[in-house]
Amino acid sequence: MKKSLLALAALGVFTGAHAQSSVTLYGVVDAGIAYTNNVGGQHNFFTSSGNLQGSRWGLRGKEDLGSGLTALFVLENGFNVFNGTLGQGGDMFGRQAYVGLSSSQFGTVTLGRQYDSVVDYTGPLEVGSQWGSYFAAHPADLDNMNNTNRVNNAIKFTSANYAGFTFGGLYSLGGNAGQFNRNQIWSVGAGYANGPLQLGAGYLNVKDPNYSFWGNNANSRSTTTTPSASNFPSSRVISGFASAHTLEVIAVAGAYTFGAATIGATYSNTQYKDVGTESGAGLNPVGYKGGSGKFHNAELNFKYQLTPSLLLGAAYDYTKGYGLSDAKYHQAMLGADYFLSKRTDVYVDGVYQHASGTDSTQHAAVANINQLSPSSTSNQVAAVVGIRHKF
Incomplete structure (x- = not known):
């Protein structure tokens, strides 16, 4: 009898502890077939992973510590569904990896590889993070609204929700002895969501972006200690600015829903400052000796829930x-997303881009849709048909 009572007591303790903590496995598998009419003068059909959302799997855990305090962690891996390779430059948990504490009264503090405030508060309102696929992101994702880059070594605070208002900030330690500001990243932002209205604003400041922002993964071509090459994307929209000392982004966004329709807009000002400052072979082939590459970006997007299963969307981005580049990019997007269930949908998206002026490489600007190689002309078209499953 005593042994039975002890066993029941032990089981009760275990069950109580289990009820106060949890670990969840989750993920997205997104795959499609894409087409572009001009990559270096040739059309191309290709497989494309992570179109509406990056393909991923992750572990999310929490433990109730009592008095409104919770311990939490997230480990999230990105991958290419067509060949099984790691995403985010070869990092095992390249999408997110952090641990922290959360207070129901004040907010959450986390440590690890995380998203900046521009991504958190304005990213969800740009079309590339909704129905438009990564092709529909702003050219070269120059303002990081589409979450191309994460932040390593980050300390982050996210407030509790106060009647729809939230705010937060992030600071990343550079990690260079004797150089406190080297590779430093910081950002702040705020958002408001109440009923049909959603608003967001974010600021991002990145020192030495070739190393701290584009060079913070396993397959980086160049680091602060071995500055041998540019880590910037090949997109001519920004590739000429790899030697910039600072990247600065100011972004605002908003959306309003009326009935089945939602209209949204974003604006960002992005500046690659003091171009020519960073040393390293291949960082400054143009020979810049100062100045800044600056961009205004404005997007207007619209989506309509035609039926409970069918979403239609249209958007325009300018x-x-x-400063150092006077290129102009006009981009139009159309899309449709059909939900077979709550977790599985099929979609089709198309993007058209027209370029003019002089780009970051000081050549005549050519169309260069996000994540694609440059066109040989001022125009480029891309389309993708795919399926997404969430678990």
């Missing part, structure tokens, strides 16, 4: 360079 990018205007000034």
Whole structure:
């Protein structure tokens, strides 16, 4: 009898502890067939992973510590569904990896590889993070609204929700002895969501972006200690600015829903400052000796829930360079997303881009849709048909 009572007591303790903590396995598998009419003068059909959302699997855990305090962690891996390779430059948990504490009264503090405030508060309102696929992101994702880059070594605070208002900030330690500001990243932002209205604003400041922002993964071509090459994307929209000392982004966004329709808009000002400052072979082939590559970007997007299963979308984006580049990019997007269930949908998206002026490489600007190689002309078209499953 005593042994039975002890066993029941032990089981009760275990069950109580288990009820206060949990670990969840989750993920997205997104795959499609894509087409572009001009990559270096040739059309191309290709497989494309992670179109509406990056393909991923992750572990999310929490433990109730009592008095409104919770311990939490997230480990999230990105991958290419067509060949099984790691995403985010070869990092095992390249999408997110953090641990922290959360207070129901004040907010959450986390440590690890995380998203910046521009991504958190304005990213969800740009079309590339909704129904438009990564092709529909702003050219070269120059303002990081589409979450191309994460932040390593980050300390982050996210407030509790106060009647729809939230705010937060992030600071990343550079990690260079004797150089406190080297590779430093910081950002702040705020958002408001109440009923049909959603608003967001974010600021991002990145020192030495070739190393701290584009060079913070396993397959980086160049690091602060071995500055041998540019880590910037090949997109001519920004590739000429790899030697910039600072990247600065200011972004605002908003959306309003009326009935089955939602209209949204975003604006960002992005500046690659002091171009020519960073040393390293291949960082400055143009020979810049100062100045800044600057961009205004404005997007107007619209989506309509035609039926409970069918979503239609349209958007227009305009990018205007000034400073070291006067390139202009006009981009139009159309899309449709059909939900077979709550977790599985099929989609089709199309993007058209037209370029003019002089780009970051000081050549005549050519169309260069996000994540694609440059066109040989001022125009480029891309389309993708795919399926997404969430678990």
